Amino acid sequence: MAAKRALITGVNGQDGSYLAELLLERGYEVHGVVRRDALEDPAHRLANIRGFQDRVQLHVGALDNPLSIYKIVSGVRPEECYHFASSSFVSYNFEDEASIVASNFTATHSLLSTLKELAPECRTYFAGSSEMFGSARAAPQNEATPFNPRSVYGISKLAAFHLARNYREHHKMFVAAGILYNHESPRRGYQFVTRKITSAVAKIKLGLARSVPLGNLDASRDWGYAPDYVRAMHAMLQRPAPADYVIATGVSRTVRQFLRTAFSVVGLDYEPYVTVDPSYFRPSEAVELRGDATLARKELGWAPSKTFEDLVAEMVESDLRALQNGRR
Numbered sequence: 001m002a003a004k005r006a007l008i009t010g011v012n013g014q015d016g017s018y019l020a021e022l023l024l025e026r027g028y029e030v031h032g033v034v035r036r037d038a039l040e041d042p043a044h045r046l047a048n049i050r051g052f053q054d055r056v057q058l059h060v061g062a063l064d065n066p067l068s069i070y071k072i073v074s075g076v077r078p079e080e081c082y083h084f085a086s087s088s089f090v091s092y093n094f095e096d097e098a099s100i101v102a103s104n105f106t107a108t109h110s111l112l113s114t115l116k117e118l119a120p121e122c123r124t125y126f127a128g129s130s131e132m133f134g135s136a137r138a139a140p141q142n143e144a145t146p147f148n149p150r151s152v153y154g155i156s157k158l159a160a161f162h163l164a165r166n167y168r169e170h171h172k173m174f175v176a177a178g179i180l181y182n183h184e185s186p187r188r189g190y191q192f193v194t195r196k197i198t199s200a201v202a203k204i205k206l207g208l209a210r211s212v213p214l215g216n217l218d219a220s221r222d223w224g225y226a227p228d229y230v231r232a233m234h235a236m237l238q239r240p241a242p243a244d245y246v247i248a249t250g251v252s253r254t255v256r257q258f259l260r261t262a263f264s265v266v267g268l269d270y271e272p273y274v275t276v277d278p279s280y281f282r283p284s285e286a287v288e289l290r291g292d293a294t295l296a297r298k299e300l301g302w303a304p305s306k307t308f309e310d311l312v313a314e315m316v317e318s319d320l321r322a323l324q325n326g327r328r
C-alpha cells in the first residue's frame with residue numbers, strides 16, 4: 001500500500017517536529033513547510049528536526065503568501081494536514097496585533113480555502129488553545145465551556161477555530177481541532193516560562209548564570225508533555241468523524257512549583273536564584289486554566305504518559321547536556 005502523505009506547517013517547531021517523527025515511525029511520507037529564513041539559519045531554526053531532516057521533504061513557503069501555499073498543496077496533495085505555523089507566544093503587547101491576526105487567522109484561512117479547492121478529502125488538524133477560554137467562567141474547562149478570550153492571541157485563535165468549524169460544517173471537510181493546554185519538552189522555545197526556567201537552572205548549575213528574572217510566580221498552568229499531545233492530534237484525524245477535543249492533564253501547578261521541581265533536579269533551592277521582574281507580569285486569571293480531557297480519553301483512548309516531575313527532569317537534563325556539549 002502507498003504511504004500516506006502528510007503536510008505539516010511549522011514542521012520545525014516543537015509540535016511539528018514531534019509529529020513528524022511520529023508520522024515517520026508510522027510509515028508516512030512527510031512534507032513540511034518552513035520559512036525561507038529557517039533555511040538560512042539551519043543550526044538554530046532547524047535544530048528540532050536535525051535528527052531526521054533527510055526523511056522529511058521540506059518546502060519553502062510563507063503562510064501569509066496564499067500563492068506559495070497554493071503551490072505547495074497542489075504539489076503535495078496531502079491526505080492529512082497538520083497546521084502549526086502560527087504565532088505561539090501570548091503577548092499583551094497591542095503593537096503585535098496585526099501580525100498575530102495575520103499568522104493565526106488569515107494564514108489558517110489561506111490554508112483551509114486552498115485545501116478546499118485542491119484536496120477537499122484531506123483530513124486537517126487545527127491547533128486551538130486553552131487561551132481561547134481566557135478568563136474562564138469555570139474550571140476545569142471542557143469542550144462545552146464558553147470561550148472568553150482576552151488576549152489578541154486568544155481572540156485570533158478563537159476566530160480561526162470558528163473558521164475551522166465552518167469548513168467542517170458548511171464545506172463538509174474533515175477538520176478536527178485540538179484545544180490544547182500548555183505542552184512542554186526539551187524542544188520548547190526559550191521565551192516560554194518552562195524552558196526559560198530549565199535553561200536557567202542548567203546555566204546556574206554550571207556557573208554560567210547567577211539568577212533568572214521571572215514574572216508572576218503564583219500564575220498556574222496545566223502543563224503536559226508535548227510528545228503525548230501530538231499523539232492525540234494524530235488520533236483525532238483517524239476518527240470516523242471530525243470533532244474538537246480538549247487535551248490536558250487535568251492538573252495545574254504554579255510557576256513556583258515548576259521552579260522548585262526544576263532546581264531540585266540539580267540539588268538546589270530556587271529562592272536565591274530568582275528575581276521578580278514586573279515587566280513579565282500579565283493579567284492573572286481569576287479562574288485557573290485547567291483542562292478536562294474526558295472526551296479525548298473516551299474517544300481517542302488518549303492519556304498522558306509522563307508525570308510532571310519526569311517532564312521537568314527531562315527538560316533540565318537536556319539543557320545540562322546541551323551546555324556540556326557546547327550546543328548552547
Ligand code: GDD
Pocket residue numbers: 087088089090128129130131180181182183191192193194196213214215216217219220221255280281282
Ligand atoms: N513566558 C513567561 N516568562 N511566562 C511567565 C514568566 C516569564 O518570565 N513568569 C511567569 N510567567 C507565567 C505567565 O504569566 C503564564 O501565566 C505562565 O507563566 C505560562 O506562560 P508561557 O510559558 O509563556 O505560556 P502561555 O500559557 O502564555 O502560552 C502557551 O500555552 C498556550 C496554551 O497551550 C503557548 O504555548 C501558547 O501558544 C499556547 O496556546
